[in-house]
Amino acid sequence: MSNILTIIKKEFSRFFRDRRLVIGTLLLPGLLIFVLYTLMGSVFADTSETYTAKVVNPSEAFASLVAPEGEDAAILLSEIEESDLDAAKAEVKNGDADLVIVFPEGFDQALAGGQTYPVGQAPNVEVWYDSGSASSSAAYNLVYSLLDGLENSLSNMFDVNFAGGGDLVSAAEAEASYYAMLLPFLILTFLYSGCMGIAPESIAGEKERGTIATLLVTPVKRSELVMGKIASLSVLSALSAISSFIGTFLALPKLIGGSIGSAFASYSAGQYFALFAVMLSAVLIIVSLISIISSFAKSVKEATSLSVPLMVIVMLVGISTMLFTTHAHAAFLIPVYNCVQVMAEIFSMQFSWVNLAITLGSNLVYIVLLVWVLTKMFKSEKVIFNS
Amino acid sequence: MSQLQAGNDAPREIIRAEGIRKTFTLSRKQRKLEKSETGKKVALDGLSFTAYEGEIYGLLGPNGAGKTTMLRILSTLIRPDEGDAFIAGHSVVKEPEKVRASIGFLTSELKLEDFFTPAYLFGFFGKLHGMDEQTLEKRRGELFSRFGIDKFAEVKVGDLSTGMKQKVSIAISILHDPSVIIFDEPTNGLDVLTAKVVTDFLSEQKAQGKSIIVSTHIFSLVEKLCDRVGVIIGGRMAAEGSLADVSGGKPLEDAFFDLYKRTVTGV
Numbered sequence A: 001m002s003n004i005l006t007i008i009k010k011e012f013s014r015f016f017r018d019r020r021l022v023i024g025t026l027l028l029p030g031l032l033i034f035v036l037y038t039l040m041g042s043v044f045a046d047t048s049e050t051y052t053a054k055v056v057n058p059s060e061a062f063a064s065l066v067a068p069e070g071e072d073a074a075i076l077l078s079e080i081e082e083s084d085l086d087a088a089k090a091e092v093k094n095g096d097a098d099l100v101i102v103f104p105e106g107f108d109q110a111l112a113g114g115q116t117y118p119v120g121q122a123p124n125v126e127v128w129y130d131s132g133s134a135s136s137s138a139a140y141n142l143v144y145s146l147l148d149g150l151e152n153s154l155s156n157m158f159d160v161n162f163a164g165g166g167d168l169v170s171a172a173e174a175e176a177s178y179y180a181m182l183l184p185f186l187i188l189t190f191l192y193s194g195c196m197g198i199a200p201e202s203i204a205g206e207k208e209r210g211t212i213a214t215l216l217v218t219p220v221k222r223s224e225l226v227m228g229k230i231a232s233l234s235v236l237s238a239l240s241a242i243s244s245f246i247g248t249f250l251a252l253p254k255l256i257g258g259s260i261g262s263a264f265a266s267y268s269a270g271q272y273f274a275l276f277a278v279m280l281s282a283v284l285i286i287v288s289l290i291s292i293i294s295s296f297a298k299s300v301k302e303a304t305s306l307s308v309p310l311m312v313i314v315m316l317v318g319i320s321t322m323l324f325t326t327h328a329h330a331a332f333l334i335p336v337y338n339c340v341q342v343m344a345e346i347f348s349m350q351f352s353w354v355n356l357a358i359t360l361g362s363n364l365v366y367i368v369l370l371v372w373v374l375t376k377m378f379k380s381e382k383v384i385f386n387s
Numbered sequence B: 001m002s003q004l005q006a007g008n009d010a011p012r013e014i015i016r017a018e019g020i021r022k023t024f025t026l027s028r029k030q031r032k033l034e035k036s037e038t039g040k041k042v043a044l045d046g047l048s049f050t051a052y053e054g055e056i057y058g059l060l061g062p063n064g065a066g067k068t069t070m071l072r073i074l075s076t077l078i079r080p081d082e083g084d085a086f087i088a089g090h091s092v093v094k095e096p097e098k099v100r101a102s103i104g105f106l107t108s109e110l111k112l113e114d115f116f117t118p119a120y121l122f123g124f125f126g127k128l129h130g131m132d133e134q135t136l137e138k139r140r141g142e143l144f145s146r147f148g149i150d151k152f153a154e155v156k157v158g159d160l161s162t163g164m165k166q167k168v169s170i171a172i173s174i175l176h177d178p179s180v181i182i183f184d185e186p187t188n189g190l191d192v193l194t195a196k197v198v199t200d201f202l203s204e205q206k207a208q209g210k211s212i213i214v215s216t217h218i219f220s221l222v223e224k225l226c227d228r229v230g231v232i233i234g235g236r237m238a239a240e241g242s243l244a245d246v247s248g249g250k251p252l253e254d255a256f257f258d259l260y261k262r263t264v265t266g267v
């Protein structure tokens, strides 16, 4: 046990005393992700732009759709006289405004009357826009869908969700389900790339430089060496992943809206515990796998390139939640896949303790197995000395 | 261990190798170089020898004879295909951890991490040998001043000269004060001054009752240092005995040439 601690301490000293490693694995990933997402965010930011529309005969019903209570209006409506219509159209053409909307006179009363008309005789809402302008087109699509929704909910035999009912999802939950798809993928990718920056160096690198042989002639047991390596590499990989995650945390909302923070605020302590346990088992499995690959490799370079195919597989498994989710218990026996699915369950608030237990239990078996394999490899002179 | 019960004067066996055989599988490149059809290289071909407590035993042999391979087997870094060796009664095959705890092993293949300082590495390996802080401190003081490492204690190993690196390697290899010292070509690449520090140190250790085995192809080193010699040629023990027995009144070098001719030509 004390040997394991000694090895962990040495691995940490190796890492934290090396400015190049600390910057490269702890600072840069987070920083790069932040810069990248922020840049991407500023490109796609238009989706949350507010548009300007000039309105003739404004409609209360429409205005309340555009700006539901307590929320910022997506479109700034300003009233104009019918006589100014041509001037307003010119503004749309030259980009000073995005839309001109002309409601028929008495539009709201007509809605309240609930009268239906034969096709072609219904009151017409004119929407003028400029398809040459991205923001005008976007505003048009938005207004069109709002009006379409308004019409659907009014003009038929019955209403759906007009006077009562509605989406019961809270804002936090809506964001949660959004992040539920994305987060498992991000977490897995960050863990994997964090580990790939550290484990090949620590195992294949020590082999390549001949420093591992010096350790092997001490009375340390191979299993202690393996456990010390895996424990320290797991912590460092997790730190690197956390760095990436902080970058994401700060920048992702700029990219896709909402906030991860509010998504997180809605979880209970139990869910956090579950999340922590799953991530811990994920990091241990990933570190063990990359360590095994690294001890096969003759050099750091070879270890890194051998780890790439596995990374592709892990990333593909990571996006599996975006495509489908399983609730079959047996599926939670599949390593890595089970982590992704349980994380998705936690994030989307459809969390099952049974699946968590299956995941953690089976992962524990896999980890023990992988540590055993790695110990075997460390005992093999073919592996250690490439002979 | 039959000598154990014998009289006080009878030397006690400390290292015994019994019929050690070791074959390496050659890579494609090596196969061409070695002109081997089978892709196998027999490095040790049933090697046996015995070293006694308190003596310096020299493994003498030309390049590729199998000296390093034999010592790597003694250090438990690699396993013999056949045979076994015992160090202070522990089998290298069955009790590798006990063997490792009782030996100090030095060979050029064991490298120290460039990134760390001698002081740090000394502490690290000391803890792996289960030494407490106090003993470690004392031992470090002794060995660092003995080898003149003090001034370089806080210099990264990567920045040290070859000779200083070798001295640090030696200090670390015997920091746990092992009763058996196994050094593979300890003076290789060292200038005469540094080489003398090493040989003096080995004589000193012998005087303290340690058992030592060194491999070398340098005759003068054997003549100066060793009590008994084993001459390895082509993975087999060609001659073994006291320095006087093996050299038979001639300079060791001449005796070796005769031996070599006889062994290789099979006369």
Ligand SMILES: Nc1ncnc2c1ncn2[C@@H]1O[C@H](COP(=O)(O)OP(=O)(O)OP(=O)(O)O)[C@@H](O)[C@H]1O
Residues within 6 Å of the ligand: A385, A387, B024, B025, B026, B030, B041, B042, B043, B061, B062, B063, B064, B065, B066, B067, B068, B069, B070, B217
């Ligand atoms: N890992 C290995 N793979 C293949 N062949 C090997 C390996 N290690 C040693 N050999 C071969 O075994 C033989 C003995 O090698 P060894 O290193 O033990 O010789 P040595 O006596 O130490 O020589 P030197 O004086 O050059 O150090 C050589 O022919 C060598 O090429």
Ligand SMILES: [Mg+2]
Residues within 6 Å of the ligand: B067, B068, B069, B184, B185
């Ligand atoms: Mg050698």
